[in-house]
Amino acid sequence: MAETSIATNGSSADNKRDDADPLIEAVDDDSQQNTTATTKAGGYYLRWSRLYKSVEIKESTAGLVRGPIAGPSSSTATKESGQATEASTPPTSLVHEQSRRSSWTLLSPASSMMMLGGGDNHNKNDNHKVILDRVSGCAAPGEVVGLMGPSGSGKTSLLNTLSGRSAYQEGTISINGEVLPNNNSAAAGSMKKLMSKIAYVKQADIFFQHLTVRDQFTYTALLRLPSKRMTTEEKVVEVDRIISLLRLGKVANSPIKMLSGGEKKRVNIGTELLTNPSILLLDEPTSGLDSTSAVSLLQLLHRLAKGDGTAPPKTVITSIHQPSSAVFRAFDRLLLLSDGKVVYFGNPVASLDYLRTQNLACPDGYNAADHWMDVLVIDDSPHDNNNHNTTTSDDDEDEQQGLLPPKTIPRLQLQQAWDNEAVAEQMDAAIEDIGSTNKSGSSVNSLLLDGVDNNGSSGNKYSTSWATQYWVLTHRCMKNSRSAIFTPLNLIKSVCIGLVAGMLWFQLPYTEERVHDRSSYYFFTMTFWVFDSMMGALMAFPAERAVILKERASGSYHLSAYFLAKTTSDAPVRLTLPFLYMVTSYWMAGIDNRFWVFVSSTCCTLLSVVSGEALGLLVGTSIHDMTKALTVMIVSGLFLMLLGGFYVQNIPSFISWVKWFSPFKYAFSASLQLVFQDDVPCDGSGNLEDLCGGGNDYGFAKGSDVVAYLGAEGSIGFNVGMLLVICFVPRYGAYLALRAQKGGERS
């Protein structure tokens, strides 16, 4: 067994190159031809070489996690660790023990680390985890490249990087030979532009679930197709074309929430296809689909890649978990990843020959994709083609005593065996070749603007104007919140609460005895509706956060257009419910029969609702954790209500200043002044003892005195003005908080 490992080691670099070269050359020849042919046809050739990405591990225990050092800076370590990686892995403590006692002690510390788990690429010294380790490959127009690998192998990270949504530390990405700027560099702006040109279908189907399929496509088309080059009618025609291309005609008018998993996936793809991208990246589009739906989805991707008379060929890269044999063989190229490293890149069928050369042949009749996954996941030695362990306990003892190198782990063997450098060199050479033939001074920017920019957006990140975005988003928000807020339940709730309030305060006489009842009607009204709007607004942006981040990542619209559209379009819908309450309860309670008092009083209530909403928005956008946001909202809401003067009349001075931030206080004060304009007849009930008793010979209490007696402060104008301030200032704070939120690469 030891000999087997050493023999494999012995084959090392030169032999690896021999094994890999025919495939790589085939890939490269193919790619050179395709580049020339398809660039002319309008397709785009994507190459990436030596992509390296690592992230900092924040946990304090990161240094304790076992794993190899890997990365460009440790390339010697990687080479050095050849022996170690091909052999491996007794328990961690044993390896350390062995490294002291045997030939393994000759390995560098980095190599020793490499031997340790092999799976988690942690750098012990600086707490970095390597996610992509010098990954190289390419994709040509007209073909579908499959990204395969076990969970956590780096498929999503590679797609995020290729789409421009994730920064990388080293490596090169090029389109048709033009090297794209890294996200980290000063040219990040160009990268952002690129992001809006490459379509990226993420794993999660993130939509507004209340919208129909046609709504979803139409809004996307109106926002992302260039207004300068296409009329609205043409955009609608494009929507119809995508609906029929994806065979979504039967469900076009169904809400997305009613769709099956496969249909939702097609809506997700269709949303991205609307902009007619040249490069389409998909993250596990078949997850959650049955095998028939998965096959038909892959067929669709092949059709899209090939293009037709009207659509040019597209470059399609899709990650996939465990495809069927048919799907596996249908890929034009396959990129297999393990622990962030490439273990194979090339023709899927030829990959089986490659495995045979590695003594890991796929058993007859076994699904090739499953076999690949098996060898990449299994942590034991295969020792034979069927992964049966044939070693004896004597061997194990020898290994533990350090007399034999540890058993070979297939994935580590494959990681070592793949000559990534050869592929990287081929990619670099191709970039140089094309670069020298394109010496006409083209730049990334020219490529982005002239070539990849299918939208004709003339360098502007957005395809449509701010005003168009505002208009379309307002329309969409109104439709969305109408379906979300205007539920029969909410309508019934508002009317029912209005009826209950109307019955409890039924036809209040305007006398001393009922002064407190009249004021408590407003106390209840303001408390209930301000709290209701605070809580509703708390959820407004968090509920849409995923959609906003996704759409903003693809450069669909300005955040300011969205924010303004959202707040203005939500308002009428949100205000309808308290309005229904007021109409029902006000007249039943007989608060004041003058119509203008009703209108003014209702306006005060609605203004307090909008103010409460602004506070809810601020908390909802500033605190991402919903549980914490809810707690903060409830505590601060109650605090503001108590300080508003309903309950405590003599608030200690060190805290009384908080009342000036209370929307409850202003709404209550303004309303009381509206309803107590006239003098209140005294009736001997003693409710207004201070005003009606003693020296009061008139038989009534002055309205203004009653208002002051009830704790209201300031004029109506002042209170309304302060409500307006609370409407706008926290709302602007909410906008700034939203703006500060950057969509992570995984958002």
Ligand SMILES: Nc1ncnc2c1ncn2[C@@H]1O[C@H](COP(=O)(O)OP(=O)(O)OP(=O)(O)O)[C@@H](O)[C@H]1O
């Ligand atoms: N920003 C990050 N911070 C920490 N770890 C990360 C980060 N991004 C990726 N990773 C880690 O990198 C590894 C690769 O993740 P990635 O999502 O690319 O894998 P994957 O192959 O797509 O997995 P799956 O098939 O399960 O979706 C994982 O171990 C993941 O936890």
